[in-house]
Amino acid sequence: MTDEWRGWREAAQAALYGYEGFYRSPLRSPEGPAGHFRTSVHASPLFAAAVARLLTGIARELDTGTVALVDVGAGRGELLTGVLAALPEGLDVTPYAVEVAARPTGLDPRIEWCSEPPAGVTGLLFANEWLDNVPAEVAEVDADGVPRYVQVRTSDGAERLGDAVTGADAAWLERWWPLSAPGERAEIGLSRDEAWAGAAGSLAAGLAVAVDYAHVRGARPPFGTLTGFRGGREVRPVPDGSCDLTAHVALDACAAAVSGAHASTELTDQRAALHRLGVGGGRPPLGLATTDPAGYVRALAAAGEAAELTARGGLGDFGWLLHRVGPEPGR
Secondary structure, eight states: OOOOEEEHHHHHHHHHHSTTSTTTOTTTOTTOGGGTOOOHHHHOHHHHHHHHHHHHHHHHHHTOSEEEEEEESOTTTHHHHHHHHHOOTTOEEEEEEEOSSOOOTTOOTTSEEESSOOTTEEEEEEEESOGGGSOOEEEEEOTTSOEEEEEEETTTOOEEEEEEOOHHHHHHHHHHOOOOSTTOEEEETHHHHHHHHHHHHTEEEEEEEEEESEEOTTSOOTBOOOEEEETTEEEOOOOSSSSEEEOOEEHHHHHHHOOOTTEEEEEEEHHHHHHHTTOOOOOOOTTHHHHOHHHHHHHHHHHHHHHHHTOTTTGGGOEEEEEEESSOTTO
């Protein structure tokens, strides 16, 4: 803990990923991320089953029985564990967990634990709620209308304005998140763009998917979204390692950061993406309650879980950025 003033990107990097950071230290967060916030992975096994179907479809499109599944920001391996349990027989999958924390005990030995995405693999790279934890600079417009970097004090989260935003950060703001009125704030997404381009670029062929809290140009929040989470509750963001630090992602900017002759992108929401993968919120037919009461109860529970995963105003509003690498299907 220190009283040093730093930009938010540097401060959050140390607070989240430093030696004693929130995601690295077992003393700070012994339960892993699941002990502090709930993602779609924790909400229902239907999410992992949908990812399994997505992976199976990628293997079919690539005409291969051997694929990689790369989970970026893997937590304690919950998504990979669920996907492996849901896969059909006959598909050979090499699972990679990309995470800064140490490998948890008891994890399926098939899962390879690594700190960076493996290079040159073929299959599916899936980043669920990872980009929102990639530290970003924060800018705020001063009384004269000049965007300035926001500096933060590590010990208590107090803020002050620093130097004017210049260079590549200023160009990013102008293109993706223009600021003008005094007091307006933005998270400068250049670091997220670079992180996503690197992750998607690690694939030789297949599909890279980022799922996250998101917004697009023309609908940016006027005062930013930086916040903290601890023990399942939203808290004031203080970069002392005691809480998660997160901000919504400009996924449209991330999409534009990836280029290539054999690449295509799609930006949609979780509701539409999961519907395509067979996850809906429809209730089972009432007649099933008579013919198969236990089956009806199971189907009703699944319908409730599916409804949560796809709900407007909730998880269904999450952004899905899909980036295809390599030949188009059928070529």
